[in-house]
Amino acid sequence: MYSLKAVITSISLAGVLALTAAFISSYNGPAMKALQSPANDKGFAVVELFTSEGCSSCPPADELLQRLEKENKKGQLYLLAFHVDYWDHQGWKDRFSDHAFSLRQQQYADWLHLRTVYTPQVVVNGASECIGSDEGAVVRTIAGALEHSATDSLTLNGSINGREAKVTFQATAAEKDAVVVLALVQQSAQSRVRAGENEGRELSHVQIVRGLKTVRLEGNSDHAVSIPLPKGADQQNWELIGFVQHTSGGRITAAARYPLSAGATIPTVRND
Known part of the structure; x- marks a missing residue:
């Protein structure tokens, strides 16, 4: 059986919904089947990415968010990139960072009973979290959220x-x-990072809060x-x-x- 991550990588994450058809024959989890259900049209996922231009592990998560944004044709995904400020003292100040976003992430650590905060982190519908650069985990978490309709x-x-x-x-x-x-x-922006862990890189961002x-x-x-x-x-x-x-x-x-x-x-x- 192919792993979810391997399939995602091979097709460059062609959208959470389109993605399902590509690997449904080899990955038969209930969340993946739910994506093809007509009832899924009522589901939604608020996807919050906590990231930073000063973190070398964050660009893959930013790129994943871009692919989700590009392929989000049906509109069920509400994508938000929160740039935290606790990386700003590591040599590069992220111009999109805000201490309020760091506090929001800390609130999630309390709500989800986590021992610490980290980047990149994804929180979906305020109820589940995973490493933001782990494509398989992100898609599975979104898929689980899309099974549930809005109750308010x-x-x-x-x-x-x-x-x-x-x-x-x-x-x-x-x-x-x-x-x-x-x-x-x-909705989009680019930065050339001149110091810190991502020195010399041109970074692209989408859905920046x-x-x-x-x-x-x-x-x-x-x-x-x-x-x-x-x-x-x-x-x-x-x-x-x-x-x-x-x-x-x-x-x-x-x-x-x-x-x-x-x-x-x-x-x-x-x-x-």
Whole structure:
């Protein structure tokens, strides 16, 4: 029997869904079969990659995220790259890093009962984690998440006005510990690393989180928030990803996205 990782490598990860058909005959796990099920159309996976330009083990994980982004035709994957800051003292400061992202990763260590944080790490739907460069483990974890439909709901609207994204949303959650997490995402960027473990490398990134806001849910009223754009950022290369998360253990129970562009009003996107 071929290993999952070997099959993924041989076909360059031709999308989580398309990938299944290629190796289903040799890998008969229930998660892989679930990807071909019509019921899978209702499943979703919020994939959070914790990474850093200062970490030599991270570029393969960044490249994997790019392949997932490129082949994500049906839209069930919500991809987020969080650049942590604890590598910044190793000789190269990652311009996308933010201490808030390191704190978010530490929160996952607490929720998932891990002894430490590390890069690259992938967390899926707030409930499962694996090494972000382990292609087989990442795909299996995503496949497991795609078996489950959203149990809460989220509706998003927004636009970019000037130097900030203005967002309105409605969300419902069955449990009282729910928050909505809103991530302002830069869809692509490149960096030439001039020091540290990746010195001399040209790195490409996708789905880079550049702003994060958490709003506690109170009833079913409309919520309105603003998220500033980073200094010097263009206004055309952005999207917003939002999801409902439960603070008692980190579970993510609904997600939605929409593209952002300067001066444009974004149509309602619903996931329920």
